[in-house]
Amino acid sequence: MVEDLGKFEKSGRILAEVREYVKRMPIRGKGVLQICNDVEGKILALGGRSAFPCNVGINDVAAHYTSPKDDESIIPDGSIVKVDFGVEVDGCLTDTAISISLNPAYDSMILAAETALQEALSAVAPGRKLADIGGIIERAINRYGYRPIRNLTGHKIDRYNLHAGKSVPNVAGMEGGKFEVGEVYAIEPFATLKDAEGAVREGDAAYIFRLVRAKGGKGAQAKQLVDYIQSEFKSLPFASRWIYDWRSDMGEVFLELVRNRSIVGYPVLIEESGAVVSQAEHTVLVTEDGCRILTV
Numbered sequence: 001m002v003e004d005l006g007k008f009e010k011s012g013r014i015l016a017e018v019r020e021y022v023k024r025m026p027i028r029g030k031g032v033l034q035i036c037n038d039v040e041g042k043i044l045a046l047g048g049r050s051a052f053p054c055n056v057g058i059n060d061v062a063a064h065y066t067s068p069k070d071d072e073s074i075i076p077d078g079s080i081v082k083v084d085f086g087v088e089v090d091g092c093l094t095d096t097a098i099s100i101s102l103n104p105a106y107d108s109m110i111l112a113a114e115t116a117l118q119e120a121l122s123a124v125a126p127g128r129k130l131a132d133i134g135g136i137i138e139r140a141i142n143r144y145g146y147r148p149i150r151n152l153t154g155h156k157i158d159r160y161n162l163h164a165g166k167s168v169p170n171v172a173g174m175e176g177g178k179f180e181v182g183e184v185y186a187i188e189p190f191a192t193l194k195d196a197e198g199a200v201r202e203g204d205a206a207y208i209f210r211l212v213r214a215k216g217g218k219g220a221q222a223k224q225l226v227d228y229i230q231s232e233f234k235s236l237p238f239a240s241r242w243i244y245d246w247r248s249d250m251g252e253v254f255l256e257l258v259r260n261r262s263i264v265g266y267p268v269l270i271e272e273s274g275a276v277v278s279q280a281e282h283t284v285l286v287t288e289d290g291c292r293i294l295t296v
Contacts, residue, residue, distance in 0.1 A: 004159060005285070007092035008184060012283060012294030014048040015087040015094045019295065022083050027075045028102055032056045033067035035075075036239075039085050051086030051093040051162065053208050053239035058082075062149060062190055062200050062277045063269040068207045069241040080106040082279040088236065091160040095186040096295040097281035106276060109191050112144035113280040116189040120168075124185070124284060124291040130176040134169030137189045141170075147198045149190035149277065152269070157184040157283065160235050179286045184294070188281035196275030206265030209258070210237045216262030221253045226262070237266065 021042050027035060039054040053066035058079050067073070075081055084097035099110045116137040123136050133154075141148045154168030166177050168187050179185070192198060211229045216222075228246060229238065243254050257263040271277050284291040 004090075004092050007089045008094065008285065008294060011048060011051075011087045011089040011092050011094040014043065014046045014089070015085070015096050015283070015295045017046055018042050018085060018087070019096055019098060022085070022098060027081060027100060028077060030075050031071070032058075032073045032075065033071040033241075035083065036067045039083065043085070043087055048087040048089055051088040051095065052237040053242070055084035055097075055208075056081060057084070057277070057279070059276045060271040060274050061268060062152060062271055062279070064206070064208055064266045065268045066207050066239050067241060069244045071241075075102070078103045080109070080276050080278060082277070084279065084281065086162070091234070093157050093160070093162055093236075094184075094283040094294050095157065095162065095188075095281060096283060097188060097279045099278040099280065106278065108144055109146055109193075109276070109278040110280075112141045112146045113189045113191040113278040115144070116140035116148070116191070117187060117280040117282060120187050120189065121282065121284060121291060121293060124179055124187070124286060126179050126181045126286055126288065128179050130166060130168050130178065131172070131174055133187065134174050135172035137169075138171045141189065141191045144191070145194055146191040147194055147196065149192060149198060149200060149271070151199045152188070152190050154185055154187040154281075157186060162186075162236070179291075181286055181288055183286045184283060185286065185291075186281055186283045188279060191278045192271055193275040197272035199272050200269040201272045202267035203270050204267070206267045207240050208237050208266040209240060209263050210235065210266070211262065212264050213262050216260035217253060217257045219253075221250065222257065225250050225253050225257065229263075
């Protein structure tokens with residue numbers, strides 16, 4: 001990782017600027033597709049590429065919702081919205097998320113996730129157990145009268161790999177190794193209501209995909225699509241709408257590759273009891289004396 005540090009730092013600087021852009025973005029009544037396009041366009045304008053499609057999670061949607069083509073959904077008044085986005089620079093990835101409240105009742109839930117994140121970041125150190133961070137996050141969220149989402153975690157990041165084998169839990173009691181100098185992690189607490197289930201389930205739809213094998217499709221168009229995905233995204237997630245934007249005639253070929261499991265989808269993740277969810281996230285580099293936040 002050390003030889004790629006400059007590229008991780010550049011990725012983080014771009015992402016930090018996009019974070020400020022998203023914080024200023026007026027989203028009340030705005031189309032979700034427009035938000036996705038604006039965030040992804042801003043990343044490109046600043047010299048990066050999207051590490052994954054911009055996620056916009058409204059209320060009980062915790063993760064993995066990005067607009068499909070022709071999405072007509074808008075941000076409803078009184079909602080809580082999670083905007084999760086990432087930057088790639090030559091395969092070096094950073095990941096961040098912010099929550100925006102359109103209802104004062106959700107402000108403290110956002111503060112709970114943000115406080116949990118800051119306390120977790122302060123505790124990261126080489127040799128420290130990843131499980132320790134889960135306890136810190138859970139206790140911080142509980143202090144505000146909320147509960148964490150137990151089956152969502154932070155994750156180690158490697159080049160061209162957003163989820164590189166180690167997970168940072170959001171609850172106590174989960175084992176999983178230790179932090180090591182030079183590793184990059186995205187740490188992302190999720191908070192929900194105290195009486196909620198505190199877990200997510202998979203929804204019926206998926207709009208984010210990843211190529212897992214190059215075979216499975218038949219004909220020249222299938223090869224063209226696989227070649228395009230390998231060239232543009234490599235092993236990283238992509239949006240179905242990106243494929244339609246490239247070639248509007250590739251719909252059936254795309255669906256064939258999904259059916260053949262050459263392409264796999266990431267279902268939208270929804271809080272099991274339908275409760276609203278907040279999220280906070282930064283990407284850090286583990287250093288000799290703690291960690292350095294790359295996305296500020």
